[in-house]
Amino acid sequence: MNGLRPDLALIADWVAPRSQVLDLACGDGALLAHLQTTKGCRGYGVEINDAQVLACVRAGVDVIQQDIEAGLGMFHAPSFDVVVLSMAIQMTHQTERVLREMSEVGSEGIVSLPNFGHWSHAWSILRGRMPVSRELPYEWFDTPNLHMSTVRDFEAFLHRLGLTITGRAFLKNGRPVGRLPGLRSTQAIYRFRRG
Amino acid sequence: MPQRMRFDAPLPLRSGASIAGYELVYETYGSLNADRSNAVLVCHALNAGHHVAGVYADHPEDVGWWDNMVGPGKPVDTDRFFVVGVNNLGSCFGSTGPMSTNPATGKPYGPDFPVVTVEDWVHAQARLADALGIERFAAVMGGSLGGMQALAWTTLYPMRIAHCVAVATAPKLSAQNIAFNEVARRAIITDPEFHGGRFYDHGVVPARGLQVARMIGHITYLSDDAMGEKFGRALRRHVTDTVLRNDYRFTFDVEFEIESYLRHQGEKFSTYFDANTYLLITRALDYFDPALAHGGDLARALAPALADFLLVSFTTDWRFAPERSREIVEALLANERRVTYAEIDAPHGHDAFLLDSPQYMAVMRSWFERIDACVRTQRSGR
Numbered sequence: 001m002n003g004l005r006p007d008l009a010l011i012a013d014w015v016a017p018r019s020q021v022l023d024l025a026c027g028d029g030a031l032l033a034h035l036q037t038t039k040g041c042r043g044y045g046v047e048i049n050d051a052q053v054l055a056c057v058r059a060g061v062d063v064i065q066q067d068i069e070a071g072l073g074m075f076h077a078p079s080f081d082v083v084v085l086s087m088a089i090q091m092t093h094q095t096e097r098v099l100r101e102m103s104e105v106g107s108e109g110i111v112s113l114p115n116f117g118h119w120s121h122a123w124s125i126l127r128g129r130m131p132v133s134r135e136l137p138y139e140w141f142d143t144p145n146l147h148m149s150t151v152r153d154f155e156a157f158l159h160r161l162g163l164t165i166t167g168r169a170f171l172k173n174g175r176p177v178g179r180l181p182g183l184r185s186t187q188a189i190y191r192f193r194r195g
Numbered sequence: 196m197p198q199r200m201r202f203d204a205p206l207p208l209r210s211g212a213s214i215a216g217y218e219l220v221y222e223t224y225g226s227l228n229a230d231r232s233n234a235v236l237v238c239h240a241l242n243a244g245h246h247v248a249g250v251y252a253d254h255p256e257d258v259g260w261w262d263n264m265v266g267p268g269k270p271v272d273t274d275r276f277f278v279v280g281v282n283n284l285g286s287c288f289g290s291t292g293p294m295s296t297n298p299a300t301g302k303p304y305g306p307d308f309p310v311v312t313v314e315d316w317v318h319a320q321a322r323l324a325d326a327l328g329i330e331r332f333a334a335v336m337g338g339s340l341g342g343m344q345a346l347a348w349t350t351l352y353p354m355r356i357a358h359c360v361a362v363a364t365a366p367k368l369s370a371q372n373i374a375f376n377e378v379a380r381r382a383i384i385t386d387p388e389f390h391g392g393r394f395y396d397h398g399v400v401p402a403r404g405l406q407v408a409r410m411i412g413h414i415t416y417l418s419d420d421a422m423g424e425k426f427g428r429a430l431r432r433h434v435t436d437t438v439l440r441n442d443y444r445f446t447f448d449v450e451f452e453i454e455s456y457l458r459h460q461g462e463k464f465s466t467y468f469d470a471n472t473y474l475l476i477t478r479a480l481d482y483f484d485p486a487l488a489h490g491g492d493l494a495r496a497l498a499p500a501l502a503d504f505l506l507v508s509f510t511t512d513w514r515f516a517p518e519r520s521r522e523i524v525e526a527l528l529a530n531e532r533r534v535t536y537a538e539i540d541a542p543h544g545h546d547a548f549l550l551d552s553p554q555y556m557a558v559m560r561s562w563f564e565r566i567d568a569c570v571r572t573q574r575s576g577r
Contacts, residue, residue: 020531044528050554053537057561060568064524065538074521077494077529 004034006174007112010189011084014110014167015041019081022106024068024098025088027052029061036061043080046072069094072101080106087135087187089113090145096161103163103194112189115170117150119183134173135186151182158192167191197222197245197289200326206284206319209482212309216298219323220289221245221281224265225273227329233570234329235276236320237261238337238344241412241476242468244288247280248273263551270560275567276333281323283316285475293471294395305471306392313340313483317347321355333566336360338548339515340476343483346523349500350485358566359502360559363512363548365519366493366526367484372514375415376477379408383470392471401470406461408473413460418511418544426453493526503533505562507555509547510540535562 004012008031015021017039023032026045029052035041045063047053056063064074068085069092083106085098090113092098102109114135121131130140138145149157151170158165170177170185177185197220205215222245227234237247239260248259248266265271265278282290285308293308300307324332335348335356342364348356368376383389386404390397414422429452430440449455489495504527508520517538527534539555541547547555 042531044534050540054554054557054561057535057537057558057565060565062533062535064528064534064536066536074525074528077525078531 004030005086006171007086007187007189008034010169010171011086011110011112012039014191015039015082017041019043020079021082021084022046022075022080023084023086024072024102025085025091026056026061026063027086029056029059029063031084031086032056032061033059044075046075068092068098072105075105082106082108082110084110086110086112087114090147090149093146095147096157099157099161099163103161103192108166108191108193109163110189110191111154112187113149113154114145115151115182115185115188116148117152117182118172118186133186151185151188154188154190158190162195163192164195165190165192196251199289200323202319202322202326206315206322208309208315209312210310214284214291214309217284217291217319218289218295219281219284219291219319221279221323222247223280223327224248224278225276227277227327228570228574230574231329232331232333232573233276233567234324234327234332235271235278235566236324236332236335236348237265237271237278237280238316238320238335238341239280239283240337240339240341241473241480242464243341244282244286245280245290246288247278261549263549263556264559270556271336271563272567275570276563279323279327279329281320283311284319285311285472285479287467287469287472292469293392293475294469303395305395308471308475310478310482311475312479313343313347314351316479317344317351320344320348321352324355331355331357333570334358334360334563336362337364338362339364339545340480340483342515343480346497347483347485349502349504350497353499353501356502357569358505358562359500360505360507360562361520361523362507363509363515363520363545364506364523365515366486366523368481369519373481375411375514376481378411380474380477382407382411383473386470389470392474394470400465402462402465405465405468405470405473406458409461409464409468410457413457415514416545418513418542420511421543421546422453424542426451426456431455493522494529497523497526497532498530500527500530500532504535505558506534506536507548507558508536508538509543509545509555510538511542512545512547514545 019041021043023045048067053065083102124131169189170181171187201218205213207213243260246259248262282288285292293304297304335345337345342361345359345361349359383404386401388399389401485496486493506520508517524536537558541552
């Protein structure tokens with residue numbers, strides 16, 4: 001066990017050895033550190049938070065301190081095989097723009113996100129309360145999450161942006177989900193390409 | 196303690212001139228390891244020199260200009276690294292400069308001292324490294340104009356620098372930056388006591404020009420907010436005041452605290468800084484533009500670089516704003532170099548690179564731990 005967050009472990013499985021990776025909102029750089037040591041990948045993290053930037057430096061991960069919503073113009077010249085956005089898309093203001101830029105900067109995009117459509121969330125709302133769960137641990141009044149979606153919402157969104165889904169995986173509390181992922185998964189992971 | 200190294204072979208300069216028989220003053224801290232792989236070169240900016248860290252036994256008040264960064268247990272830990280601080284050519288702090296005797300005339304160089312560039316300084320530093328037996332620096336670091344030297348190292352001597360640490364710097368000056376430098380130079384050159392740069396012969400110093408130059412410099416080193424917070428519109432209390440005044444004096448004497456501060460800084464500066472050196476160093480800043488020879492393409496200019504880079508900027512620095520560091524980062528990304536960029540939220544403006552903000556210090560410390568790890572890995576690998 002490498003201690004990697006389950007969605008990151010799944011993403012790492014999808015990244016080919018020696019890929020050039022851009023990890024947006026990379027947090028403490030755990031994914032890149034893992035990819036560097038186990039798969040000989042190279043790449044950069046992008047992170048706005050001071051403590052996380054410091055954690056990246058300590059982890060030996062190259063990080064560019066920047067708000068991903070300030071645009072990815074800086075990252076157009078290098079060619080990235082994979083651009084990752086893990087568990088952060090729900091916090092973006094200009095979600096469409098971020099996704100579009102991701103698809104432009106790299107050959108392949110990978111996104112992990114919380115599934116708002118999990119049955120427990122519906123149940124919570126039926127009982128009159130906003131859902132609070134492991135993947136969505138915030139109360140409605142202090143949440144950084146702006147754009148929540150269900151699995152089906154997100155697939156429709158990728159489709160609308162003209163992106164082709166090349167892989168999908170679903171997790172419930174870190175374990176794979178087979179049947180009825182739209183209702184039973186708490187996290188979804190998608191990989192996609194242009195066209 | 197400062198040491199001197201003499202170089203008899205002529206150093207060809209970018210201007211086409213050359214300088215022979217020059218001396219560089221330098222200091223070292225820590226000790227060079229057996230395979231000479233733990234050396235760090237610290238490049239200075241406008242108003243600094245070789246005295247990077249520590250204090251002198253006979254001058255305990257003379258603290259090195261980057262003492263908060265360099266020393267035992269500091270982010271650039273001299274228990275691990277062999278740190279070299281060198282005073283650049285043209286300076287007034289000991290290395291050969293306009294105040295030195297021109298062997299051709301037996302008088303001070305004055306205005307005849309050749310115009311030197313960032314690249315010239317780097318070549319001179321490389322010769323010092325040769326003399327010290329340092330084939331390759333673990334890191335070359337600097338802030339502001341010092342950052343430009345660190346950057347220049349990566350393309351002039353790509354095999355001789357493993358890590359480049361460039362803080363609060365820019366790939367070239369903006370028109371506004373050159374404008375500030377020009378105002379400072381005009382203040383000096385038009386001072387009647389400048390005497391075309393030969394003021395030494397007249398036993399005077401263009402102090403008023405230097406003061407104005409320093410005042411305008413100081414304004415650009417501080418952020419509007421930092422200045423507002425430190426001085427606001429507070430009135431200067433004069434010695435004759437028995438109570439705190441709340442009205443103006445209606446004169447052109449020092450009225451506000453900020454005026455008093457700037458004048459004090461200017462006066463202090465004019466007692467120790469050489470006017471010709473000020474002209475030379477600001478010109479070196481103006482001329483730095485590695486992309487110029489590559490049609491303005493910074494990525495192409497930096498293409499020879501092999502180092503790993505750390506770029507640091509400060510949010511309130513408007514003299515060398517974060518956007519200027521990002522230009523460098525973008526060029527390095529285009530070249531797929533290893534680069535980390537930290538944008539430090541600090542209120543002080545350009546001066547922040549000399550101050551302690553916790554995030555800045557922590558990033559520098561962690562980066563140098565990474566460099567130390569590289570040094571150790573290479574050593575154990577042989």
